Amino acid sequence: MDFTEDEYKEIAAQLRKPNGELGEIVAEKMNEGNLLMNQNTIKALNISDSDSILEIGMGNGFFVKDILSLADGLHYIGCDYSEDMVLLSQKVNARFIDSGSARFFHRKAEELPVGDSSIDILFTVNTLYFWEDHTAILSEFRRVLNQNGKLILSFRPAEVMELYPPTKYNFDYYSKEEAADLLKEYGLEVLEVQEFEEPPIERDGQSFPPKHVILISGISKT
Numbered sequence: 386m387d388f389t390e391d392e393y394k395e396i397a398a399q400l401r402k403p404n405g406e407l408g409e410i411v412a413e414k415m416n417e418g419n420l421l422m423n424q425n426t427i428k429a430l431n432i433s434d435s436d437s438i439l440e441i442g443m444g445n446g447f448f449v450k451d452i453l454s455l456a457d458g459l460h461y462i463g464c465d466y467s468e469d470m471v472l473l474s475q476k477v478n479a480r481f482i483d484s485g486s487a488r489f490f491h492r493k494a495e496e497l498p499v500g501d502s503s504i505d506i507l508f509t510v511n512t513l514y515f516w517e518d519h520t521a522i523l524s525e526f527r528r529v530l531n532q533n534g535k536l537i538l539s540f541r542p543a544e545v546m547e548l549y550p551p552t553k554y555n556f557d558y559y560s561k562e563e564a565a566d567l568l569k570e571y572g573l574e575v576l577e578v579q580e581f582e583e584p585p586i587e588r589d590g591q592s593f594p595p596k597h598v599i600l601i602s603g604i605s606k607t
C-alpha cells in the first residue's frame with residue numbers, strides 16, 4: 386500500500402500522541418509491531434516482589450498485565466500525555482485498578498505524579514524520539530528514582546528509524562551511544578546495553594527491519 390506524505394505526517398503525529406478513533410487503531414498496531422520489544426523490555430526490568438514501577442508512554446496499557454504477573458505486591462503507575470491512551474489503559478486494566486495494583490495518570494514525562502525517590506523501576510518504550518526538554522525529563526526521572534532504582538530506556542536506533550518514512554516528521558533519532566551519553570549527562574550510568582534484531586515486518590506498505598536497544602541505567606554513585 387502506498388501512502389502520501391500527508392498520510393505519513395498523520396501517522397507520525399499519531400505515533401507521537403495517539404488520539405481519537407485512529408489513535409485507538411494505531412495503539413493496537415503498536416502492540417503488534419512492538420510486541421518483541423515490549424517483551425524484552427519487561428524481562429530487562431528484572432522485577433522483584435513489592436517493586437514500585439513507573440512507565441512513561443504506555444499507549445493503551447496492553448502489556449501491564451504481563452508486568453503484574455511477574456511478582457507479588459507490585460505497584461504499577463502508567464503516565465501518558467495522551468488523555469485517550471490513559472482512558473483506554475484504564476479500561477483495559479480495570480481489574481488491576483480495582484485491586485489497587487495499577488494506576489494511570491494523564492501526565493507528561495516532565496511532571497510525574499509521584500514523590501521523590503519513590504520508584505524502584507522507571508521505564509519507557511519508544512518515547513525517546515519525542516523528548517523535547519531533556520533537562521526537564523531526565524531531572525524528573527532522577528528525582529523520582531530511589532538511590533538503587535533503575536531506568537530502562539528502550540528505543541529503535543537511528544539506523545533503523547531512518548528507514549521508516551513517517552519518522553522524518555518530527556522524530557529525533559539516537560544511536561545507542563548517543564542515548565547512553567544523554568543519560569550520562571544527567572547522572573545516569575549505563576550498566577547494561579542489550580541489542581535485539583527482529584524479523585522484518587511490513588508497516589504501512591514498507592518492509593521494515595526492526596532492531597531495538599535496551600539501556601539499563603542507575604543513578605551514578607560518583
Ligand SMILES: C[S@@+](CC[C@H](N)C(=O)[O-])C[C@H]1O[C@@H](n2cnc3c(N)ncnc32)[C@H](O)[C@@H]1O
Nearest residue numbers: 400402415419442444465466467493494510511
Ligand atoms: C510510539 S507510542 C509507544 C507506545 C508503547 N510504549 C509501545 O512501545 O508500543 C508513544 C507513547 O508515549 C506517549 N508519550 C510520548 N512522549 C511522551 C511524554 N513526553 N510524556 C508522556 N507520554 C508521552 C504517547 O502519547 C504514546 O502513547
